[in-house]
Amino acid sequence: MRSVIEARGLTKRFSGLTAVSDVSLSCEHGVIHAVIGPNGAGKSTLMNLLSGDLKPTSGNILIDGIDVTGSGSSQMSLLGVGRSYQRTNIYPSLTVVENCNLAVQSRSKFSMRFLSDVGSHPEVEVDTKNVLERVRLESVAQKRVSELSHGEQRQVEIALALAIKPKVLLLDEPLAGMGAEESLSIVALLQSIRSEFAVILVEHDMDAVFALADTLTVMLNGGVIESGLPQDIRSSDRVQAAYLGEDFSD
Numbered sequence: 001m002r003s004v005i006e007a008r009g010l011t012k013r014f015s016g017l018t019a020v021s022d023v024s025l026s027c028e029h030g031v032i033h034a035v036i037g038p039n040g041a042g043k044s045t046l047m048n049l050l051s052g053d054l055k056p057t058s059g060n061i062l063i064d065g066i067d068v069t070g071s072g073s074s075q076m077s078l079l080g081v082g083r084s085y086q087r088t089n090i091y092p093s094l095t096v097v098e099n100c101n102l103a104v105q106s107r108s109k110f111s112m113r114f115l116s117d118v119g120s121h122p123e124v125e126v127d128t129k130n131v132l133e134r135v136r137l138e139s140v141a142q143k144r145v146s147e148l149s150h151g152e153q154r155q156v157e158i159a160l161a162l163a164i165k166p167k168v169l170l171l172d173e174p175l176a177g178m179g180a181e182e183s184l185s186i187v188a189l190l191q192s193i194r195s196e197f198a199v200i201l202v203e204h205d206m207d208a209v210f211a212l213a214d215t216l217t218v219m220l221n222g223g224v225i226e227s228g229l230p231q232d233i234r235s236s237d238r239v240q241a242a243y244l245g246e247d248f249s250d
């Protein structure tokens with residue numbers, strides 16, 4: 001099957017430091033490709049390259065086989081790359097519905113609308129309703145985001161990524177700061193929507209990673225040290241060594 005998103009030899013240098021070094025990976029429709037590695041491995045920088053928030057020093061990004069290297073984040077969004085930002089594009093004083101309407105409107109044909117128009121377009125309202133149903137946020141739809149629990153706010157981030165009707169979903173640590181119960185509910189949510197996207201998932205919670213991932217890439221010091229099927233990653237000596245002390249093998 002053809003890749004929806006592909007990175008070829010992506011490298012990002014920040015004055016002297018190579019944060020991402022010659023990373024290649026791809027993801028097909030319906031697949032969850034997890035990227036793991038210790039802190040500082042370069043995972044978030046890789047996600048920022050894939051979302052267009054950062055431009056690579058070298059290497060290429062392809063969407064549906066077409067080279068889109070150098071596109072900025074709005075362009076990547078229009079090309080179907082949705083990402084969950086950690087709160088940065090959420091307006092805490094607006095309600096869940098209003099936030100979601102804004103994200104829906106950020107798609108091309110509504111992009112020139114202003115805040116005062118939020119919710120005044122039936123098409124937007126229908127899309128928002130669908131998204132909130134899928135992420136199970138209907139019951140808090142009229143609440144301000146600032147009033148929600150941490151877990152619910154993370155669900156809003158996923159909702160905003162879905163609102164642009166993406167082909168690719170980039171999730172950078174969607175379970176960060178969550179309790180066990182909240183984590184399980186987000187894992188269940190991701191299971192329920194996974195067939196509709198190519199998902200690239202950065203996550204530290206290894207139970208979640210191994211529950212969700214079809215394929216894994218392991219990063220260390222900017223580079224890829226291993227990639228493959230979950231069972232191969234679990235038994236890899238190199239991966240074990242990179243995660244000194246953490247046992248994947250059970």
Ligand SMILES: Nc1ncnc2c1ncn2[C@@H]1O[C@H](COP(=O)(O)OP(=O)(O)O)[C@@H](O)[C@H]1O
Pocket residue numbers: 014017018019037038039040041042043044045046
């Ligand atoms: N904007 C930046 N400027 C300079 N260095 C950065 C920047 N962003 C990340 N880095 C560095 O790049 C390396 C990889 O960081 P990051 O991608 O955040 O890793 P991870 O998400 O795997 O923890 C780290 O050493 C980090 O300090």
Ligand SMILES: [Mg+2]
Pocket residue numbers: 043044045
């Ligand atoms: Mg990170």
